[in-house]
Amino acid sequence: xxxxxxxxxxxxxxxxxxxxxxxxxxxxxxxxxxxxxxxxxxxxxxxxxxxxxxxxxxxxxxxxxxxxxxxxxxxxxxxxxxxxxxxxxxxxxxxxxxxxxxxxxxxxxxxxxxxxxxxxxxxxxxxxxxxxxxxxxxxxxxxxxxxxxxxxxxxxxxxxxxxxxxxxxxxxxxxxxxxxxxxxxxxxxxxxxxxxxxxxxxxxxxxxxxxxxxxxxxxxxxxxxxxxxxxxxxxxxxxxxxxxxxxxxxxxxxxxxxxxxxxxxxxxxxxxxxxxxxxxxxxxxxxxxxxxxxxxxxxxxxxxxxxxxxxxxxxxxxxxxxxxxxxxxxxxxxxxxxxxxxxxxxxxxxxxxxxxxxxxxxxxxxxxxxxxxxxxxxxxxxxxxxxxxxxxxxxxx
Ligand SMILES: Cc1cc2nc3c(=O)[nH]c(=O)nc-3n(C[C@H](O)[C@H](O)[C@H](O)COP(=O)(O)OP(=O)(O)OC[C@H]3O[C@@H](n4cnc5c(N)ncnc54)[C@H](O)[C@@H]3O)c2cc1C
Numbered sequence: 586x587x588x589x590x591x592x593x594x595x596x597x598x599x600x601x602x603x604x605x606x607x608x609x610x611x612x613x614x615x616x617x618x619x620x621x622x623x624x625x626x627x628x629x630x631x632x633x634x635x636x637x638x639x640x641x642x643x644x645x646x647x648x649x650x651x652x653x654x655x656x657x658x659x660x661x662x663x664x665x666x667x668x669x670x671x672x673x674x675x676x677x678x679x680x681x682x683x684x685x686x687x688x689x690x691x692x693x694x695x696x697x698x699x700x701x702x703x704x705x706x707x708x709x710x711x712x713x714x715x716x717x718x719x720x721x722x723x724x725x726x727x728x729x730x731x732x733x734x735x736x737x738x739x740x741x742x743x744x745x746x747x748x749x750x751x752x753x754x755x756x757x758x759x760x761x762x763x764x765x766x767x768x769x770x771x772x773x774x775x776x777x778x779x780x781x782x783x784x785x786x787x788x789x790x791x792x793x794x795x796x797x798x799x800x801x802x803x804x805x806x807x808x809x810x811x812x813x814x815x816x817x818x819x820x821x822x823x824x825x826x827x828x829x830x831x832x833x834x835x836x837x838x839x840x841x842x843x844x845x846x847x848x849x850x851x852x853x854x855x856x857x858x859x860x861x862x863x864x865x866x867x868x869x870x871x872x873x874x875x876x877x878x879x880x881x882x883x884x885x886x887x888x889x890x891x892x893x894x895x896x897x898x899x900x901x902x903x904x905x906x907x908x909x910x911x912x913x914x915x916x917x918x919x920x921x922x923x924x925x926x927x928x929x930x931x932x933x934x935x936x937x938x939x940x941x942x943x944x945x946x947x948x949x950x951x952x953x954x955x956x957x958x959x960x961x962x963x964x965x966x967x968x969x970x971x972x973x974x975x976x977x978x979x980x981x982x
Contacts, residue, residue: 588610588611588613589612589734589735589904590612590613590733590734591614591733591734591735591737592617592735592737593607593616593617593706593737594617594714594717594722594736594744594746595618595714595738595740595741595744596616596617596618596620596708596739597618597694597739597741597870598693598694598697598870598884598888599741599869599887599888599891600616600618600737600739600740600870601694601697601698601701602639602640602643602697602887602888602891602892603739603869603890603895604701604704605643605644605645605697605701605703606642606643606891606894607898608701608704608705608706609704609895610895610898610899612898614705615707615709615733616701616707616709617709617712617724617730618708618709618710618711618712619710619711619725620711628690628761628762628803628849629688629689629690629762629803630688630690630693630878630884631656631687631775631881632685632686632687632693632888633685633882633965633966634675634683634684634685634966634968635888635889635966635967635968635972636885636888636889636967637649637683638973639885639889639891640888642892643697643700643891644700645693645697645699645700648696649686649688649692649696651796652688652689652793652794652795652796653687653791653792654686654687654688654772654773654790654791654800655684656675656686656687656773656774656775656789656790657674657675657676657684657773657774658672658673658674658675658771658774658775659671659672659673659774659965660672660673660771660774660775660776660777661776661779662778663778663781663941664779664780664831664832665780670779670945670949671777671949673961673962673965674958674962675966677958677959677961677962678963678968683966685775685881685966687775687791687803688792689762689794689801691794692792692794692795693884713725714740714746716745716746717738717746717866719732720732720733720734720735720866722736735866735867736865737866737867737894738866738869738872739870739872739887740872741875742856742872744868744871744872746866747856747868749856750854750856751854751855751856751875753810753852754852754853754854754855754877754930755809755811755934755936756807756809756810756853756934756935757807757808757809757813757851757852758806758853759805759808759816759849759850759851760803760804760805760848760849760850761804761805761842761847762801762802762804763802763804763838763841763842763847764800764801764841765790765801765802767837769834770834772790774790775787775789775881778831778832779831779933780831781941782932782933782934782935782940782941782944783807783935783936784807784831785805785933786804786807786828787803787804787806788802788803788804788805788835790802791803802838804838804842806824806848807933810852813850816845816850821842821845825842853876853878854875855875855877855923856875857873857874857875857920857923858873858874860912861873861890861911861912861915862908862911862912865904867894867908867911867912869890869894870883870886870887870890871883871887873919874919874923876922876923876930877926877930877934879926879929879930879934880922880926880929880964882922882926886918886919886967889915889918889967889972893911893914893915893975893976893979894911896976896979896980897910897911897914897979897980899980900979901980910979911979914975914976914978914979915972915975915976917975918969918972921969921970922967922969922970932944
């Protein structure tokens, strides 16, 4: 039977993962992205065990394991007391639970791009999508695509196909990829230092962008959206002094920053569509649900969406039935993690002294007492709500 025709709008993590999986199932897939050429840009990110399981299905898991940095622990201290207020260890889940894998976003992008192309997906760069209707895409240059059996919206957080956008959260962050500085930093930990919840500096080892390239870290500094312009106008050394006051050991990273352009401001927003479906259209990834990266789940959710979408289309020939199965398999996990992200974000990024106090003197101590360590590790690992089992069950009964 000939494959169905599927247009994927957006060639980011969700779009390329969907393309790789669907093309491998025999669907005729075309991916449209506004970028003229694929480029390895952006921060690092942590792939959780559930996201890695999805990457394994795509055939890109081992490539990412060879490049990335295994993460065993998420660790943070608050200044000036130096109290430990974040300590999540994957081993609290038991031996077989796996760990996080921090990767360069460019490395993940290249792996997904190659997997999609190898599976037979067609990739069309330089096409800015502005609208979709009747299973067609409309482009900024005034042209319209052919009619497809299904349009997949993988345009990310600002998707013009999602109906409404959300305002940015008060806090975003400056992100830059720098060469790994070695000791005293832990090569297997995401480490952060805070002042209340209004200041945060973090270091995430991310391995190499490609084989043989130097090992790197993502360096980030929490910044209010409203202060981003002032930061650009500020003297770089004055900012470095602020960072050093919070975490003096970061000097070898700061020494590598000679130009503001090395640090990119990322704003975050929190938005969840009540359903990922419109007639002839399915949302995947951030176009359906976006959040701040405090829980580190966005890329994992995008990979899980892609896996669920391909399973549903594999199990049901009728596209509308498949889309209902897709939505059903993902809804509970997404609602749960969007809620958790909404609750946790202010504990690490807000002006509130009360919230910071609650984090330091209530949440942090109880999280170290059973069943806190295992529950937090399961939350970070993306396992709560058993997303893989829900996807596996598509087509049953
Ligand atoms: C600083 C930062 C750190 C993060 N850290 C983590 C982490 O540690 N772990 C984690 O799991 N997640 C993390 N995330 C979240 C994760 O990056 C996102 O959830 C993920 O990238 C979503 O994938 P996506 O494919 O839905 O969207 P995107 O990756 O944003 O891809 C969207 C694609 O659509 C294209 N596009 C957009 N608009 C148009 C248009 N109009 N026409 C044509 N093409 C268009 C873009 O060029 C892009 O290729 C982080 C996010 C940020 C910003």
